[in-house]
Amino acid sequence: MKLSDEQMRDVLQKAQANKEAGAVPAFGTTWAIAGNRAQARRRRRGMVAGSAAVLALAFFMLKPSGDDLHYIDTAELLETTSWAAPSDSLMPEHQYDIYEEIPVLIESTETYGGALL
């Protein structure tokens, strides 16, 4: 049996039509649902964009200003004898108090003018 292209086309079109008979949903319904989904998508994207904007705003508002970026505050040092070294997870916090942790100097037994050297 040898079918021409046209015969094959006819046979397949009929078979396809059978397969799809009655299956096509109304355009209006599909379009309306798609419209709702598009709106929902827009809303979702709007919310995401809004949240991102709020987060960005909060970040810039709460970000410490350039003046605060001193490792050592001079006034703080003058008011106290204690100083905390800048630290992060790699460098554990260490607090010094110059009265408590003043280095022990090697005592000299030699005097000069009544005072130990």
Next chain:
Amino acid sequence: MRDSDVLDKNPHISRSALEAIHGQVFGWALSRCDYDQAAAEDLMQQAYVELLTGKARFEKRSSLKTFVFSVVQNLARSRYRRIASRLRLVQAAGVEMAEEAVHPVEPDENSVLWEAVQALPQRQRDIIELVFCRDMTIEAASSVMGVTTGTGRVHYERAKKALRNKLSEWGKT
């Protein structure tokens, strides 16, 4: 094209033009989902969402039908690949998907041809469906499938040859 009909984000597409090809596009969506009605409806809605939001933008480089078929094809590829393969596994395991209404009990020339088409490799099946059943040119069908016209033509010729061989085998038995 009526002005009120034109999509905001896709100025070269009108609602009425889409309505005119709705049936054909749905047939294509159905075949992309292994004839699963619910999946095809979802795929259609998703395709219209892409057009409404302008994510898929029609620039008149092809016919509207070719363009919308491509949108459906691409969505099906990305979203339904797993579902389709699962369905094929189920079918391979012997679960018939209500095909009795389509195929007569006694095999005839038509059902043999239909089954032969279904047994073709995916791309050959696609091009035969697009050219024979959806009235597309080989060039448009190749564009929908995302292959060059030359490649599409090769798939088309191979598919026809395979179908003829299958029918001649059936004629001998």
